[in-house]
Amino acid sequence: MGLEDKFEMYISDLCKRIKNKDVHAHIKLEIHDHLHTLKEEFMSTGLSEEEAIDQALARMGDVGVLGKQLNKTHKAPMDVKTLLSVLTASLFGLLVMYYLQFHSAFTELQEMKIFNKSLVYYLLGVVLMLSLFMIDYRRLMKYSKYIYAATILILLLTVLIGVRVDDVPFLNVGFATINFTEITPFLLVVTFAGMFHSWDWNDNQKSWFGIGIMSIPILLMATTGAFAATIISIIVCAAIMHTSSSNLKQTITFTVVASIWPIWNLLSLSQSYTDFKIGEAYLIGSALQVSPSFISEVHTDLILAYIIYSFGWLAALIALALVIFFICRILITAKSVNHPYGKLLITGLAAVFSAQFILSLLTNLSLSPLTGVPVPFMSYGGSHLLLEMISVGLILSVYRRRKNKEAVSLAHFPQSN
Template identity: 50%
Template sequence: MGLEKKFEQYIKNVCKRIKNKDVHASIKLELRDHLYTLKEEAVSAGMSEEEAVNQALDQIGDAAILGMQLHETHKTQVDFKTILLVLATCLFGLFVMYYFQFHSHLLHFQDTNIFYKSLIYYVFGLALMLGLFAFDYRRFLPYSWHLYIGTIGMLILTMMIGTRVNGILFLSLNNGSINLTEIFPFLMIISLAGIYQSWNWKNGFKSWLGLAIVTLPIILLHIVGSLSATITFMVICITMMYVSHARMRLLIPFTAAGIVYLIVQLFSLYQADMAHFYQYSLHEFSSNGFQINPYALYDVHTDWMLTYIIYSFGWFAGLAVLMLFVTLIYRVVHTAKRVQSAYGKILMIGLATTFAAKFILSIFTNFGLLPISGVSMPFMSYGGSHILLEMMSVGLLMSIYRRKQLGEICREVA
């Protein structure tokens, strides 16, 4: 066997015993560097190349023993606490769907099969979550710009040829349609995390370019007419810019502009007398005889999920839902602080911000404080696309947690 091949065979034997393949590339680089350093030291001391190679292998230790030690050190990590929080929230949502269909006073739900449909969504979402947990999220990084441009292009295409159903813009395909405004923030988070992970905010030109990168999709979402998606995405952008160390003199005006935009949009809704469609606060749901407006009646399993939970199961149940979400978001943010990869950290914070923004908008809408429609409660409201996307987001969170001690992707992994 050639002298160089001895090192490669040794490294291969070590990696055979390490089941976590995510660390193979970094361990190979580290072992190779260490072996060649020992070899050069031995050659400098007067040994022949063959003797130096053999001594280097002896000094570093038996491949089987070292492999088992590294296997114990780099075992796959699973964030069971976050998984349990998500599953508890999903089970609560599934229970409410069961109650809707089989025990609710709302008779029009009894023929909709929303419980069985929700069960299918959750099962399929769980499969996607496990798939993304196994997938190395760092493989998205080289395609960040491609994903950004492609997502913007898809939204523009939807604006050109899409059709509106109940005010929501869909991109029609041969076998169905896609609610791109639901998918858009999820795809943009993945792309922006990759773009911003090494962005130079100290450079004047790049600072303005970084701002333009998020301004364009916000403008497009506004043109599409999805206020809830626009607000959610705006909050996501502000958070991701802050985590990526954007300058405060750029971030503060951008945030102020977002607040002004929100005030103007809400004022316009009230002026247009649209608020009455959505301001059905808790006392209306809790009145005797369940007197609610028909507009709210048919959206109670989507937009008005929190209101119905409190009406049917009491304030303690509503508080329990609130605590589940607060704990989940805190858990994700706390974990993000320990992630070594800048890409993983920004991506994790972006996903946590999505959950937080959607939940806060849902609370404000349910209490009649915001006249916004189409705000689903994460993991709980009825719907296929948002449940699948949220479970996929959890899969990405699990993938990041599994590799939180690893840096950016190595050349051998790419």
């Protein structure tokens, strides 16, 4: 065995004791440099190379003790505040589904077994969320262009051969019908974060090219009539542009121009919109009175209205506070992220959740004709719940690695003289 191999074996054995693999590369580099510095110092005192290597390893200390210290220092952090807010909001939503299935007058919802299905969706979502927390989110970056191409292709198919269910465009794939427009804003966050994290918006040619890239999916979604998803996607694009250092004029111009068609169609839709009328609500609980048109959406788009008029304003305010805390939390986290891709990714997801929350709030307060906008973590539905949990998994993964561009602390390394 070569003399230098002793260093490599020591470093390899040390890294095996550190569970957070994200810091292995930094630790290997730091310890390698530190060992060589110690070796040179010992050789300068007249020791042979072999003796100097042995003395350097002795100075570093027992690999088990040092490994335990470094493992504790560099333990992968979990954003407990974000996790708890998501789990609490999810339990709140699950409680509402339980009440709807077992203690309400909606026989149709009881037959659907919405609580049983929701429980499965939530459990599966939590598994996906924790799995993504363990995976390095940066692996997605190299697939950004492919995800974008696939998104455009599927949107085209939705436009050309899609079917409408309750005026929402679905893509029929034979064994299932998929509301792909609901998924699109989340996919755009992933793809645009990867494509624009180092984009030069000051280059006139690249600036126009970037705007063109963002405009294509928005135009296709507007064509399908998926106004809520279109508006959310426009807000996502504006957030991505601003965070990736486009100037304010570029961001405002793009947002205004992209919003003309969706807003025009929204105004046309509002002319034929009739809001739902339900009974008087109190601070805590009230009798629920519904119209037939309200029943079909009570567990999905209008879940917040149901909470208000069944459990009272206090319960609704608690539900709103949970979602607002979650959004504020991820916005704060975005400021602490060092990696530009991670910063764009978490900012884009914050934009999705914020836009979705505001639009759903307007719908539930009978201030907007938009449909198909669920309340995050609370409305019934498998696809949106899984999407939201996957997004939280990515957010937790970004939080776990938010400081990775910083050097590894040498606090536990013996200092050379």
